[in-house]
Every structure is written in structure tokens, then in C-alpha cells.
Amino acid sequence: xxxxxxxPTAILVNVNIMLGTGxxxxxIPLTHAAGALGALAYPLVGLLIFxxxxxxxxxxxxxxxxxxxxxxxxxxxxxxxxxCWGYFIGKLGSAGVGxxxxxxxxxxxxxxxxxxxxxxxxxxxxxxxxxLITFNLKTGRPVQYAFIILKSIPITxxxxxxxxxxxxxxxxxxxVVWEGLPxxxxxxVFAFAGFEASCSLSKNIKNSQRNGPLxxxxxxxxxxxxxxxxxxxxxGILGMKLATLTSFQEPFSYALAQLFGxxxxxxxxxxxxxxxxxxxxxLGASYGILYSNVWNLxxxxxxxxxxYGWFFQKQNAxxxxxxxxxxxxxxxxxxxxxxxxxxxxxxxxxxQQLIPLQQIAAISSTxxxxxxxxxxxxxxxxxxxxxxxxxxxxxxSCVILYAATIANAQKFxxxxxxxxxxxxxxxxLVLFNAKAKASCSDCIAR
Numbered sequence: 001x002x003x004x005x006x007x008p009t010a011i012l013v014n015v016n017i018m019l020g021t022g023x024x025x026x027x028i029p030l031t032h033a034a035g036a037l038g039a040l041a042y043p044l045v046g047l048l049i050f051x052x053x054x055x056x057x058x059x060x061x062x063x064x065x066x067x068x069x070x071x072x073x074x075x076x077x078x079x080x081x082x083x084c085w086g087y088f089i090g091k092l093g094s095a096g097v098g099x100x101x102x103x104x105x106x107x108x109x110x111x112x113x114x115x116x117x118x119x120x121x122x123x124x125x126x127x128x129x130x131x132l133i134t135f136n137l138k139t140g141r142p143v144q145y146a147f148i149i150l151k152s153i154p155i156t157x158x159x160x161x162x163x164x165x166x167x168x169x170x171x172x173x174x175x176v177v178w179e180g181l182p183x184x185x186x187x188x189v190f191a192f193a194g195f196e197a198s199c200s201l202s203k204n205i206k207n208s209q210r211n212g213p214l215x216x217x218x219x220x221x222x223x224x225x226x227x228x229x230x231x232x233x234x235x236g237i238l239g240m241k242l243a244t245l246t247s248f249q250e251p252f253s254y255a256l257a258q259l260f261g262x263x264x265x266x267x268x269x270x271x272x273x274x275x276x277x278x279x280x281x282x283l284g285a286s287y288g289i290l291y292s293n294v295w296n297l298x299x300x301x302x303x304x305x306x307x308y309g310w311f312f313q314k315q316n317a318x319x320x321x322x323x324x325x326x327x328x329x330x331x332x333x334x335x336x337x338x339x340x341x342x343x344x345x346x347x348x349x350x351x352q353q354l355i356p357l358q359q360i361a362a363i364s365s366t367x368x369x370x371x372x373x374x375x376x377x378x379x380x381x382x383x384x385x386x387x388x389x390x391x392x393x394x395x396x397s398c399v400i401l402y403a404a405t406i407a408n409a410q411k412f413x414x415x416x417x418x419x420x421x422x423x424x425x426x427x428x429l430v431l432f433n434a435k436a437k438a439s440c441s442d443c444i445a446r
Contacts, residue, residue, distance in 0.1 A: 090364020
């Protein structure tokens with residue numbers, strides 16, 4: 001029997017997924033887009049998706065062990081497929097971001113690694129992930145605590161620096177860019193996306209009817225406070241200078257140099273600790289995403305929505321769906337190769353290299369949220385006790401998120417959304433092919 005996740009471990013998995021790279025790599029784009037209002041993007045997104053979080057909590061309580069497929073299938077099996085497939089292929093973009101951030105930081109630490117292609121190192125890390133997850137090495141609470149402790153280091157350093165260096169004069173009227181705030185919302189969604197991991201893992205959580213919703217609500221609250229204070233603190237230290245930096249590591253170097261003097265041993269030590277924390281945060285989030293997400297592909301195989309479903313249903317002695325893990329790893333490598341080609345072709349700058357993957361991850365989450373909200377709306381009309389107002393507010397949240405996606409595309413480009421649309425279309429064609437094969441088999445059997 002597969003090992004089940006306890007409530008604390010499920011919370012740690014969710015927090016490790018949400019509190020990954022977004023909190024760090026968003027600091028400069030948020031400031032560039034909205035200035036001092038960049039920090040406001042997080043509570044605003046938190047407010048917008050709170051009805052979604054409450055809806056997911058309700059759905060998981062009503063459908064214990066419900067996955068994205070099973071929630072969407074309450075409306076229509078096709079919508080269940082679209083939700084599950086769309087989330088599977090899109091969320092892996094977020095995992096790719098984490099791997100690349102880790103590799104770039106390791107190259108800074110080790111001159112020996114600088115002679116290798118980042119894409120090659122990305123592929124090696126993903127290969128290691130594939131091996132470890134094949135042995136189902138994710139459910140250990142000590143591993144989760146280790147990642148939490150390491151990623152808390154840079155956050156703690158940033159908040160301490162903010163307490164010492166915060167300057168209210170950083171918040172000038174010129175630094176308030178209201179018109180840029182809508183474009184920030186998908187980046188905020190990218191930082192929060194992960195609370196729904198309980199849907200992917202719900203069948204692996206002990207007492208999922210109770211613990212699934214609790215894992216979502218508790219992890220959401222923890223992350224909301226952390227990301228808002230982090231962004232607000234960094235802007236209080238640097239002001240609009242934050243928008244001019246070229247890498248997400250620079251705020252730490254600047255703040256610690258101000259505190260302890262540039263080049264001092266203490267400043268160097270703390271800067272390195274911050275980088276290690278960011279690297280481990282990226283690694284832990286990416287690992288968690290890949291682990292939780294591969295089960296979505298197996299769910300589709302279990303329901304006959306991919307050709308040769310028996311191949312993807314296989315599990316090894318450690319109860320890991322190893323063929324699904326391999327597919328997930330290949331998709332991650334494909335995304336990272338695409339991001340490298342975009343820089344090579346001068347379509348995106350090196351500083352913007354990860355934005356397309358963030359966009360793909362955000363739109364995939366929004367699609368899964370929307371289809372799940374349809375399921376919640378249907379449930380609210382079937383059950384008189386279901387909160388119809390919450391269902392309506394959830395639907396409004398989805399509309400706003402799609403409007404923010406359009407604003408984001410206008411600022412950062414439509415390329416990533418076109419790639420994601422192509423991946424969705426490919427999945428639909430695969431679905432029709434699977435159904436056609438099943439129909440032919442039925443005809444032959446008769």
C-alpha cells in the first residue's frame with residue numbers, strides 16, 4: 001500500500017511548492033510594472049483567489065480524494081480531461097523555473113560549473129529528480145522541514161534588512177504605477193499557485209476529506225503573509241532602484257553591503273547563505289511540483305484518456321508511476337530548451353528568460369481553477385446547502401484573472417500563451433485518438 005501524507009506533511013508540501021521561486025524572481029518584474037504597488041499585487045491576488053481557495057476546500061470536503069479530472073468530470077468528462085491535462089503540462093513550466101534558478105545560482109558559486117551549458121545542467125538536475133521520485137522520495141517530513149528551514153534563510157535576511165534599512169521616502173507619488181498593477185496579477189498567481197497541489201495529492205493524504213481542505217487553507221495563509229512582507233520590505237530598502245536591477249540576487253547584495261559594508265566577511269557570508277536558501281527553495285518547489293503533478297497524467301490514463309493507458313498506469317515497487325514521471329521530466333526539459341532558444345533568438349532578454357514559463361504556469365492554474373469552479377457552480381445548484389454566493393464569487397475571480405492574463409500578455413508578449421494553446425490542442429487530439437482506439441477495440445470485441 002502507498003504511503004499516505006499526514007496533514008503537517010501535506011501543508012509542508014503545499015508551502016514548499018508555493019513558497020518557491022516566485023517570491024524571489026517576482027521582486028524586479030513587479031516593481032518594474034507597478035512600482036511601489038508591486039507588494040499590493042500579492043494581497044490583491046490573495047483576495048481574488050480566496051473564493052477559489054474556499055471553493056476548493058469545499059469541493060475536496062465533498063469529493064474526498066477528488067483530482068482535477070474528477071472535479072471537472074462532474075460537469076463533463078471532456079472538461080475533466082482539459083482541466084487535468086492543462087494543469088499537468090502547464091504546471092511543469094513552474095517546475096522548470098525552479099530548476100533553472102537553482103542551476104544559475106550554483107554556477108555563481110562554482111566557477112567549474114560555469115563552463116557547462118545551463119541547459120545541460122538543467123537536464124542533469126531533472127534526471128536526478130526523475131530517479132529520486134521513482135523511488136517515491138517525497139513523503140518524508142524531515143526533507144520537507146529541511147527545505148522550509150533553508151528557504152526561510154533569505155526571507156529572514158530580507159526582513160531583517162528591511163527592519164534596519166526601511167525608508168518611507170522610497171514610497172513617492174512617482175513610484176505608484178496604478179496602470180501597471182493588472183499586469184502584476186498573473187505573476188502573483190504564479191507565486192500562489194500551488195495551494196491546489198492537494199488536488200493532485202488528495203488520494204495520497206490521510207483523511208483527505210478533512211485534511212485536504214485544511215492543507216489548502218493553512219498553507220495559503222502562511223504564504224500570503226510571507227510574500228507580501230518580502231516584496232514590501234525590499235521596496236522599502238531600494239525604492240524604484242529595485243526595478244533597475246538585472247537579477248533577483250542583487251537586492252540581497254545591496255542590502256547586506258549597506259548593513260555591514262561591501263566586501264566584509266559578514267556581508268559575504270550572509271549573501272552566500274541567502275543564495276543557498278534561494279537555491280534550495282527553487283529546488284524544493286520544483287521537486288514538489290514534479291512529484292505531485294505526475295499523478296495527473298496517471299489519472300488520465302486510469303480513465304482511458306490517453307492511448308496505451310496501461311503503459312502510463314504502471315507503478316513500480318515503490319508505488320511510483322515511473323512512465324508518467326519520465327513524461328513530466330521530458331516536458332520540463334522541453335520548456336527549458338524553449339526558454340534558451342528564446343534568448344538565443346533575441347526574442348527575450350536573459351533577464352526575461354523565465355517569464356514565458358511563469359506565464360504558462362499561471363494560465364494553466366487559472367484554467368484548472370475555472371473548470372473546478374464550474375463543478376462548484378453545478379454542485380451549488382444540486383445541493384441547497386452549498387454556498388451559491390461563494391460559487392458566484394469564485395466565477396468572478398476567474399474572470400478577473402483572465403483579464404489580468406490579457407494585460408500581462410500585452411506587457412510581456414503572447415508567445416507563451418500560444419505555446420500553451422498548442423499543447424492543449426495536442427492533448428485534445430491525443431484524447432480523440434484514445435477514444436477512437438477504444439471504439440475500434442469495442443467493435444472488434446463484438
